[in-house]
Amino acid sequence: MLPTESPGAGAGQARSFDLTSRPWIGVLRCNGSQDELSLRQVFAHAGKLRRIVGELPTQEFALIRLLLAVAHDALDGPGDIEEWAELWADPDCFAPVQAYLEEQRERFDLLHPLTPFLQTAGLRSARDEVFSLNRVVADVPAGEPFFSARMPDVERLTFAEAARWVVHVHAYDTSGIKTGMVGDGRVKGGKVYPFGTGWAGGLGGVFVEGKTLRETLLLNLVAADTERLEFSPDDRPAWRREPCGAGSDGRSATGPRDLYTWQSRRVRLHHDVDGVHGVVLGYGDPLVSRNMHRREPMTPWRRSPAQEKKLGQTPVYLPLEHEPARSAWRGIASLVADRSESGGSTEAASRLRPRILEWIARLVTEGPLPRRSLVRARVVGVTYGTQQSVINEVVDDRLPMPVVLLHREDPTYAQQAIGAAEDADRAVRALGDLAADLARTTGAEQEGPRSAARAEGFDALEHPYHGWLSDMVDEPDPFEHRHVWQRQVRERVGRLGDRLIAAVGDAAWEGRIHTDGKGGTHWLNAGLADVWFRGRLARALGDPGSPGPGSSGGGAAAPAGDGPSGPGPTGLPETDHAATDPEVHV
Structure with missing residues (x-):
């Protein structure tokens, strides 16, 4: 089924691809079959789905974060552990998401002329260049096309594929010098110099998997009153903010909903009625990862003596990225325990476990989640090479974890x-x-x-x-x-x-x-x-x-x-x- 065309559109020009109603998210059903579903369908059938699947594990991580941002915003919570317990007990807990998606439907249109989903309308370079889709499809290694499933270039994507890669590029795009966009004050000589990778690219990504996608989303749906996490009243996802211009507005992240959909790039897809054939891609909003542990729950953190010395402040925490050669079970200490190497109670911990696991610890300690429950800690990340300009390796591992490991009062x-x-x-x-x-x-x-x-x-x-x-x-x-x-x-x-x-x-x-x-x-x-x-x-x-x-x-x-x-x-x-x-x- 092709996207609908508007009467005033040029010949062959697609008008709309509504992500709330059109299938685009890959899923694995509990019966073992795979399918593509719309946002509405994903939430309506979450209890019958095993998990999200993507072209890469990093795409799955980015999509999970997107779904969490939708759920947090639609439910406006949970505010506390009692609200979470009510959601956990209610098989139809995501029913409010349907009305929310209808309300926000215009902002979930991939091809909207003014507010295309996670894109910047009218984005262009001074030369009006349209680039290869290799710039957003991460399974095309730079300089190594013979090791790719797409040889040698990505010439065209379906609208569903393009939507997934738009979500992914904001999360994991490489760094390096990029073409400057008209209206971006950072442009020098037609270029914008490196501002780092997409936000999730600097994380040692961690989330918790349950038996179904419904359980997975709920287990990662952190309550707003969670200790050691800050939720600003202004925290909201990208589609509830003013559309981005070509440059950066210089603001800081307001909380998890904002971080889960952080617009680290400026993107514009070029398309016709049959699909997407090109892209314009530039830098968006940079974000410093230093001491973001109170707002980003899906990564472990490490103290950085070098940054503490440089900045003259303590403690300074940075995301603890995954080592590709080290399986998750060997690094279990970074998942289940905050560690202080000094042995003194006044010294800040040298490691902080992911706040998402701190949330699970709270669920176990305060009662809603039985001590004998078993979940899976999923770790996802990337390693970059050559000044972060290429993706060298993708990290993907699972660790079955009895939740009793996270009990606060019984270590x-x-x-x-x-x-x-x-x-x-x-x-x-x-x-x-x-x-x-x-x-x-x-x-x-x-x-x-x-x-x-x-x-x-x-x-x-x-x-x-x-x-x-x-x-x-x-x-x-x-x-x-x-x-x-x-x-x-x-x-x-x-x-x-x-x-x-x-x-x-x-x-x-x-x-x-x-x-x-x-x-x-x-x-x-x-x-x-x-x-x-x-x-x-x-x-x-x-x-x-x-x-x-x-x-x-x-x-x-x-x-x-x-x-x-x-x-x-x-x-x-x-x-x-x-x-x-x-x-x-x-």
Whole structure:
């Protein structure tokens, strides 16, 4: 079905594409089928939908934020936890959204001549250039079209596709020098110099997934009276503000509704009756991420000593972005606990968990959400390259999470979950040291084998950790559950070590003279490397049958000298091996 045409429009010129009634949002139904739905349909059938789907995980994150902005604004809340509990109990809780969308329908028209959805009418450069759609479609890597599903360029998009990418470009567009737009006072020599990525591009995005899209939206619908979050009375989404001009109005964000729809770019789609064939794209409203933790709930935060020194103020918090090589389970501490490294109660925390998880903690602690509930923490983000001018990698991971981990007054479960991840990290470090030691027995390069062994170790433990964490829902004793995990880690990592040792050749069993970093020498062979490995694994996890390290609540103590700074110059922990690692001295 083509968009309707206005009588006064030019031949073949599309007039309207109403996002409230036209299908454009990809969804996965609970029966496993996929579909595209309008905004009205998404809210009407949210209880029968599993989740939003997009061309990229980042598109899903941006669309979830858009839906949350609609829900917050349509419901004008929730104001407090009692209002939220009423919504949670009401299967038809999103009914008011239908009237709201009808009221705002004109601002949700993708092709409106004066107020096109999240665009700037009449936007143009001094040369009236119309650019390739590659500028808004993020799955076309710059300079690497052969790795794209669209080769080599995006020549045309359907209106539904274009709408999704308009939402995405405001959230995740790259930085770099952009063409200046007529009417933008920031233009110098026809260009606007870098103002950074889209707002969500600087976040370590986190949201909570429930069993259905309805649950997902409600779980992320933070009440206005939430402690440590600021909701301005003026907080409202982009479509309830005056249409943007070519330049920036220089204002600050007013709260979550504003941030969820922040207009970081100025966009204008060029289209005909068949779809979109070009785009004009420039910078919009820049936004500094510093100390926005009281308004942006969907990211963890870290203190920045460098910014504190530069600005002469403390604390200064910046978003804690995701590391692509580090799975969500390994960074569980940033999700479930605020941390203060000083140990003093007056010192500001060095890390803040996402306020969206602080909200879940409140739901658990104050009662509406049962302690034995299970949700999924979804982490989404991007890493940029070459001065943030290209997207290098997209981060997408899920972590099943018993909500008891977030209980404000009972940190025991969270402490054991964090400690279990630390158990795995120490055990995998021991496995990496074994691989390096085996390489050293033949004089081979060590870092490659060490990295490969560590990657294999974490891969082998990721699925078991997810299962162990999910099982915590029904565990009355988190300490004993932690011991179960330590036994699993010992067994699995031990088997990986056995495989490494079994794969070495005769030269490794014969060994060679090795000089350590302190001037001593000893004979190193595969047998000795095996003994060292077993000793390190025992110190990392405790002896079999013992209560295990860290049973009082925190993580186990690392072997002396084998802390965050890593191994010593020989690749071994800088400890006295005389008691545990027999050596043949030369």
